[in-house]
Amino acid sequence: MNNPPKIPLRFLRWFCREDFIDEIEGDLIELFEMRAQSNLKKARYRFAWDILRSFRWINIKKSKYSNSTAMFSNYFKIGYRNLVKDFRFSVINITGLAIGLSVFITMIMMVNHEYSFDKFHSKADRIYQVIQDFQLHDGPDPEIHTSTQLAKALREDLPNVESAVTITGAASTWATTDDKRFFEEEGIVAWPEFFQIFDFEFAKGNKNALKPARSIVLTEALATKYYGFENPIGKTVNLEYYGDFTVTAVLKDIPSNSYIQFEYLITPDLDIYFENTAPWFSRWFPSWRGNAATTYVLLDENNNQAQFESQIEPLLEKYLGTDDPINSHYLIGLLDLHFGSNGIDGRVNKYVKGDLQKIKLFTIIAIVILAMACFNYINITTARSIRRTKEVGIRKSIGAIKSQITWQFLTESFLLVFVSVLLSVILIFFVLPYFNLVTGIDLRLNTETILPVVPYVIATILLVTVLAGFYPALYLSKFSAIKVLKNSTINSKGNNWLRNGLVTIQYASVIIILAALFIVNQQYNYMSSKSLGFKTDQLMIVEINSGGVRNNYNTIKNELEKSSHIKNVTGLTRMIGGSRSPVTISVADFELPDETTTMKFYGMDSNGPEVLSFEILAGSGFTGTKGLDSTSVLINETAASKFGGLNAVGKWVVLNSDDNENFKAQIKGVAKDFHLESMHEPIKPTIIGYYKNPFMSLDDIVIEIDGNNVQGAIAVVEKIHNRYDKNGVMDWRFMDEMIQEAYEDEAMFQKVFTGASMVSLIIAFLGVIGLISYNVIARTKEFGIRKILGAKFQQILMLQGKSFVWNLAISSLIAIPIAVFLASNWLSNYAFRISLNAIPFLLVIVIVSLITVLTVVFIGHKVARSNPSESLRYE
Amino acid sequence: MKEQSIGEFEELVLLNVAALHDEAYGVSILENLENKLSKKVNISAIHVALKRLETKGFVTSRFGGITGDRGGRRKKFYVITAAGKKVLDDVYSLRTSLYQQIPNISFN
Numbered sequence: 001m002n003n004p005p006k007i008p009l010r011f012l013r014w015f016c017r018e019d020f021i022d023e024i025e026g027d028l029i030e031l032f033e034m035r036a037q038s039n040l041k042k043a044r045y046r047f048a049w050d051i052l053r054s055f056r057w058i059n060i061k062k063s064k065y066s067n068s069t070a071m072f073s074n075y076f077k078i079g080y081r082n083l084v085k086d087f088r089f090s091v092i093n094i095t096g097l098a099i100g101l102s103v104f105i106t107m108i109m110m111v112n113h114e115y116s117f118d119k120f121h122s123k124a125d126r127i128y129q130v131i132q133d134f135q136l137h138d139g140p141d142p143e144i145h146t147s148t149q150l151a152k153a154l155r156e157d158l159p160n161v162e163s164a165v166t167i168t169g170a171a172s173t174w175a176t177t178d179d180k181r182f183f184e185e186e187g188i189v190a191w192p193e194f195f196q197i198f199d200f201e202f203a204k205g206n207k208n209a210l211k212p213a214r215s216i217v218l219t220e221a222l223a224t225k226y227y228g229f230e231n232p233i234g235k236t237v238n239l240e241y242y243g244d245f246t247v248t249a250v251l252k253d254i255p256s257n258s259y260i261q262f263e264y265l266i267t268p269d270l271d272i273y274f275e276n277t278a279p280w281f282s283r284w285f286p287s288w289r290g291n292a293a294t295t296y297v298l299l300d301e302n303n304n305q306a307q308f309e310s311q312i313e314p315l316l317e318k319y320l321g322t323d324d325p326i327n328s329h330y331l332i333g334l335l336d337l338h339f340g341s342n343g344i345d346g347r348v349n350k351y352v353k354g355d356l357q358k359i360k361l362f363t364i365i366a367i368v369i370l371a372m373a374c375f376n377y378i379n380i381t382t383a384r385s386i387r388r389t390k391e392v393g394i395r396k397s398i399g400a401i402k403s404q405i406t407w408q409f410l411t412e413s414f415l416l417v418f419v420s421v422l423l424s425v426i427l428i429f430f431v432l433p434y435f436n437l438v439t440g441i442d443l444r445l446n447t448e449t450i451l452p453v454v455p456y457v458i459a460t461i462l463l464v465t466v467l468a469g470f471y472p473a474l475y476l477s478k479f480s481a482i483k484v485l486k487n488s489t490i491n492s493k494g495n496n497w498l499r500n501g502l503v504t505i506q507y508a509s510v511i512i513i514l515a516a517l518f519i520v521n522q523q524y525n526y527m528s529s530k531s532l533g534f535k536t537d538q539l540m541i542v543e544i545n546s547g548g549v550r551n552n553y554n555t556i557k558n559e560l561e562k563s564s565h566i567k568n569v570t571g572l573t574r575m576i577g578g579s580r581s582p583v584t585i586s587v588a589d590f591e592l593p594d595e596t597t598t599m600k601f602y603g604m605d606s607n608g609p610e611v612l613s614f615e616i617l618a619g620s621g622f623t624g625t626k627g628l629d630s631t632s633v634l635i636n637e638t639a640a641s642k643f644g645g646l647n648a649v650g651k652w653v654v655l656n657s658d659d660n661e662n663f664k665a666q667i668k669g670v671a672k673d674f675h676l677e678s679m680h681e682p683i684k685p686t687i688i689g690y691y692k693n694p695f696m697s698l699d700d701i702v703i704e705i706d707g708n709n710v711q712g713a714i715a716v717v718e719k720i721h722n723r724y725d726k727n728g729v730m731d732w733r734f735m736d737e738m739i740q741e742a743y744e745d746e747a748m749f750q751k752v753f754t755g756a757s758m759v760s761l762i763i764a765f766l767g768v769i770g771l772i773s774y775n776v777i778a779r780t781k782e783f784g785i786r787k788i789l790g791a792k793f794q795q796i797l798m799l800q801g802k803s804f805v806w807n808l809a810i811s812s813l814i815a816i817p818i819a820v821f822l823a824s825n826w827l828s829n830y831a832f833r834i835s836l837n838a839i840p841f842l843l844v845i846v847i848v849s850l851i852t853v854l855t856v857v858f859i860g861h862k863v864a865r866s867n868p869s870e871s872l873r874y875e
Numbered sequence: 876m877k878e879q880s881i882g883e884f885e886e887l888v889l890l891n892v893a894a895l896h897d898e899a900y901g902v903s904i905l906e907n908l909e910n911k912l913s914k915k916v917n918i919s920a921i922h923v924a925l926k927r928l929e930t931k932g933f934v935t936s937r938f939g940g941i942t943g944d945r946g947g948r949r950k951k952f953y954v955i956t957a958a959g960k961k962v963l964d965d966v967y968s969l970r971t972s973l974y975q976q977i978p979n980i981s982f983n
Contacts, residue, residue: 023948023949053917056919
C-alpha cells in the first residue's frame with residue numbers, strides 16, 4: 001500500500017491540536033488512499049495541499065499555558081497597582097522617560113523633516129538645478145545664477161530634456177489690491193514651464209496658471225491676506241515695480257520642506273520693471289551674458305545626468321561663441337539641494353539650508369538623553385526589586401515559569417513607557433516653538449508631519465520598553481522561589497556594579513554636556529565681544545537697494561550731515577564684518593607685475609577710515625580730493641608685509657579683477673589689521689580703495705548716529721532715504737547686530753547646549769533622587785541602629801552620599817579627557833579662539849557635586865535626624 | 876438566547892449531515908457535496924464548518940472505532956440536533972414563502 005508523504009504529515013501532527021488530529025488526519029489519509037488508486041503523484045500533492053489548507057488558527061495547538069490573555073490582563077492590573085502604590089518612584093520614572101522621549105521624538109520629527117525635502121514633487125528624482133561655476137583666479141565659485149536664455153535653449157536643443165524653466169527672485173515691492181497695500185518680499189518671477197516641472201498643490205486653478213501674460217499665482221496665506229474669504233481668481237493685483245497682474249490660481253501654502261520658497265509667482269512681463277532699472281540692466285537681463293536667473297531642468301525618463309552635462313558646453317558655444325572662455329555648468333539634483341548646496345552662492349528666497357552637522361549633533365544629544373532616562377528606570381527598578389521578591393517567589397511556587405515573570409515585568413515597563421509617551425506628546429507641543437526658534441527649522445504639528453513619524457514612535461516605545469525593562473525583568477525572573485521565600489535577603493553585588501556603572505555614565509554625560517555649554521559660551525562671548533579693530537558702536541548700516549539712492553549718494557550724504565542726530569556719514573562698497581564677503585582681486589607691485597597677491601577689496605568714501613576709526617600705522621588716509629583719492633589705496637598690515645611692510649607707502653600697484661581692469665593706484669597708507677569677516681576666518685591681506693572704483697559699486701551707507709537719540713536719528717535717516725528710494729522702504733541694521741549674525745551657528749549651539757544641559761541635569765538628578773529615596777527607605781532600620789550606637793547626623797548623611805561621590809569622581813576622570821578632546825577639536829575650526837583652561841571643567845564639577853550634595857542632604861536629612869526609636873519601630 | 880445564524884456553506888454541510896444520517900463524517904460529506912455541487916470543495920473547509928456547527932449546537936459528534944484503515948485514526952461522526960433541524964426548517968420555510976411571492980407574470 002502507498003503511504004502518504006511523511007514531511008507534511010509530520011507538520012500536521014506538530015501543529016494540530018490533540019482533539020482534532022484523529023478527525024483531520026484520518027479524513028486526509030482516507031482521501032489520499034482513495035486518490036492514490038488513480039494517480040499517486042497527484043494524490044501526494046493533494047495531501048500536502050490539504051494539510052496546508054488545514055493550517056488554520058482554529059486547528060492550531062494552543063500553548064500549554066493558554067490562559068495568556070487572562071495573565072496579561074493580570075500583569076497590567078498588577079503593573080497599574082504598582083505604579084500607584086509607589087507613586088513617588090513612578091513619577092520619577094515617568095518624568096524622566098517623558099522628557100527623554102520628547103527630546104527623542106522631536107529628534108525623529110526633525111530628521112524626518114530634513115530628509116523629506118522636495119520629495120512631494122512627483123518627478124523630483126529627475127529635476128535638477130543648473131549650477132554655473134564662475135571660476136575665479138583663486139578657485140571655483142559655483143553659483144545658482146545662469147542666463148535667462150538657458151532654459152529655452154535646453155528645451156529646444158537638447159533631446160534628453162523634458163522641460164526646463166527659468167525663475168528669478170522678484171524685487172521686494174508694494175502690492176496693491178482693491179483697497180489695501182502690502183509690502184511683499186517673497187515673490188518669484190517664473191516662466192510658464194514652472195508647473196510642468198514642480199508639483200505645488202493647487203487650492204484653486206490649474207497648471208496652466210502661468211500661461212496667460214500678466215498672471216499672478218498667490219499662496220493661500222497671501223490670498224486670504226488680500227481678499228479674505230472672497231474668491232481671488234480674476235482679481236487684479238498691482239505690484240509697484242512690475243505693474244498689474246491678474247490672479248489665475250491659488251496654491252496651498254508652500255510646505256516648509258520645500259527648497260523653493262515663495263509667496264507669489266508672476267509671469268516674466270518685465271517691461272515696466274525695466275523702465276525703472278539702469279539701461280544696461282534691461283539689455284543684460286535677457287541676454288546670454290546676463291546671469292540673472294536660476295534654471296531648473298527636468299530630464300526625460302532615462303535621467304542621464306552625465307549625458308546632459310557633456311552636451312551643455314557645445315550648446316553654450318553655439319550661443320556664446322568661442323571668443324571668451326565659457327564657464328562650466330553642471331547639475332545638482334533637486335533632492336540633493338537641501339544638504340548639498342553649501343558653498344554654492346545665491347538663493348532665490350528665504351530658505352534655511354540643511355546642515356548635517358546640526359542633525360548629527362541633535363541625534364547624539366537625543367540618544368544620550370533617552371539613554372539616561374532608561375538608566376534611571378533600570379536603576380530604580382532593580383534597586384526596588386527587593387520589594388517584589390516575595391511576589392516573584394509566590395508566582396513561581398504556584399507554577400509561573402521564568403519567561404512569564406520576564407513578560408510580566410516587560411509589561412510593566414511597557415505600561416510606564418506608554419504613559420510617558422502620552423505625556424511627552426504634550427511636552428512636545430509646548431517645546432516645539434522653542435525648538436524651532438533655536439534651530440531655525442520649521443517643524444509644524446499636523447497630520448502630514450505626524451503620520452510618517454508614527455511607526456518610528458511605536459518602534460521607539462518598543463525599543464525603550466526592551467532597553468529599560470529587559471535587564472530588570474531578567475534580573476527579577478531569575479530569583480529562585482525557595483531562596484526568596486525562605487529568607488528575604490538576596491545577594492545584589494552584580495546589581496550594585498551595574499547601578500554604579502550607569503550612574504557614572506550619567507554623570508559623565510552631564511559633565512560633557514555642561515562643559516560643552518561653558519566652552520561654546522566662552523567662545524561665543526569671545527568672538528562677539530572681541531574688538532574687530534574698528535569702531536562698531538552706534539553705526540547704522542543702510543543697504544542701498546535702488547539706483548535712486550546710489551546715484552544721489554552725495555546729496556543724501558549732505559542732507560544727512562545737516563541733522564543734529566547724525567555725527568558722520570560715509571559710503572562703502574561692502575560693509576566690513578559679518579558674514580557677507582567682499583570681492584577678491586589680485587594685486588601686484590607696479591615694477592613686478594607678475595608677482596600677484598590675492599586680496600580682499602573694499603571701496604569707501606574719503607572719510608571711511610575715519611568713521612570706522614582705523615588706526616593708520618604709516619602714511620595717511622584719503623585726502624578728500626576726488627581726483628587724488630580715486631587713485632589712492634590703503635592696505636592693511638597683512639597686505640603690507642607683501643610689499644615691504646611700512647615702507648610700502650608711496651609704492652604704485654596694479655589691481656586686476658576677473659574682468660582684467662589693469663587699474664593703477666598708489667599706496668597712501670598702512671592700516672592696523674582689522675577683522676573683515678567673522679572670527680572663523682584668519683585676517684586676510686586687504687586693500688581699501690575709493691568708493692568710485694572699477695570693481696564694485698556703492699552698496700552700503702554707514703551712518704554714525706548720536707547715541708542719545710537713536711529713535712530720532714533713525715527717523716531722520718528713514719525720511720531722507722525714502723525720498724530717493726522708489727519703494728520707500730529702508731533696509732537697515734545696526735553694525736553690532738550685523739556682526740552678531742555671523743555667529744548664528746554659535747548662538748544656536750549655545751542655545752542647544754543650554755537646553756540639553758537642563759534636560760540632562762534634570763534626568764540625572766531625578767535618578768539620584770530616586771536612588772537616595774530608595775536607600776532611605778531600605779536602610780531606615782540600619783540608620784536607626786547606627787544612631788543608637790552613636791553615629792552622628794553627618795555620618796549618616798555620608799553613608800548615603802558616599803557612593804555618589806565615588807561615582808562622580810570616576811565619571812569626572814572619564815568625562816574630562818573626552819570633553820577636552822571634543823572641545824579642542826571644535827575650537828580648531830576657528831582662526832580666533834579661546835585657549836582651553838581648567839576653569840570651565842572645575843566649574844562643571846563643582847556644580848554637579850553641589851547639586852548632588854544638596855540632593856543627598858535634602859532627602860536624607862530627615863532620616864539622619866530622626867529619633868532612632870521611631871525608625872526602628874517603622875515597619 | 877440570541878438566534879444563531881447560519882452561513883450558506885454551513886447550511887449545505889448541515890443538510891449533508893442530516894441527509895447522511897449516522898454516516899456523516901468528513902470524507903462522506905465531502906463526496907456527497909462534490910457530487911451534488913459538481914465542483915471541488917476542500918476538506919479543511921468542511922472541517923471548519925463542522926466545528927462551527929458544533930459550537931453553535933446544531934450538530935453533535937461521536938468517535939467511531941479504531942480500524943486498520945485511515946492510518947489507525949478514528950472517524951468522527953456527526954449527527955444533527957433538534958436545534959439544527961429547526962434551523963433547516965426555518966431556512967426552508969423562509970425560502971419557500973419568498974419563492975411563492977414571485978409573481979407569475981415575470982418570466983412567461
